[in-house]
Amino acid sequence: MAPLFRISRKCLPSSFPFSGNRLCLPLLQPLRHFLHSPTQIRSHSSETTKFLSPFDSNIIRILRTELEYQTQYAPPQEPPASFSFFSVEDRPGEQYVRLRRKFGEKEDINIEATMFDGCVSDPKTGDDTDGEDTRLHISLLVDIYKGEGSDGLGFVCSAWPDGLEIMKVYMLHGNKLLPKAHMGPNIRKLDPKLRKALHQYLEARGVDGELSVFLHHYMVNKDRTELLRWLETVKSFVEM
Known part of the structure; x- marks a missing residue:
């Protein structure tokens, strides 16, 4: 940029x-x-x-x-309103988007995805090994409910350009997280079979690597949209 x-x-x-x-x-x-x-x-x-x-x-x-x-x-494009079975709700002027879908007869899935909020550097591979590759990071909060007013299951996930990783799994009481709720163990320290089962649970609901790829493309476009919005807002304020 x-x-x-x-x-x-x-x-x-x-x-x-x-x-x-x-x-x-x-x-x-x-x-x-x-x-x-x-x-x-x-x-x-x-x-x-x-x-x-x-x-x-x-x-x-x-x-x-x-x-x-x-x-x-590089003018931004009109953001898509859906992906797969998810509806996508842009939040103009805010740093996240919201995705929703129904799964089966009674499950409601709500996702809040941030704009890029971090990155990691990996050594380059292949013929050109000089320097590093940068991978941008997106945080996801995935809430799954079974009926209105029911308790829910929450996931904190990291969305990378090439896949999705679960970081935390916790319980939601009603539609909120209690102030002193136990956030569950570090998923990386769990038995590999349990980690795989949790990933399969989300993948069955469309929260997978394809969603991560979509969100990275979406956030690149949103980043440009928000830059233009910010420039216009600052200009309008100075002109007032």
Whole structure:
């Protein structure tokens, strides 16, 4: 991804005055001069005119340039509303998405997946062994209920680009986790047969490696969407 703010000559609007190798900006003029000569920009209201300082105007110009660049460089796609048997609910402006499905006659499965929240570095394999490969990490909370108001079974999972790993298994009372609830043992320390059985339990419900691959593609797109949203939000605030 391109750096968020590329403060260079090519990224500044053509209207920025240059003189040889010297950049002539209002910011380089004496403070007293531009305090008495504010830049005039019309606000969102058609009835009023707002005056912005050169500092604010410069930020707005840079944000507009970055928005244009990011939009043209890799515009985000419309996020899918479903995957396999799951409905996918995007959370605009938030760092997670929610997935839901029914399994069998009485099971409700709810999943909350974060955006990328970590990574690990692995040595490269194959012909090119120089450097490292980075694998991004997504956290999943998987809640399974059997009927409204019933207790549930919760899973904390790690979704990697090539698979899914269970980290914790715990009980949910009603629709919430009790403050001092026992979160269960470290799954990695359990008997391998039990670990395999737990993975098969989730795989039968569609919580598997294919879901991990889908979520990684989804979050790459959401990351770009949220970047553009953030740039637009900051620009709108400065313009107010």
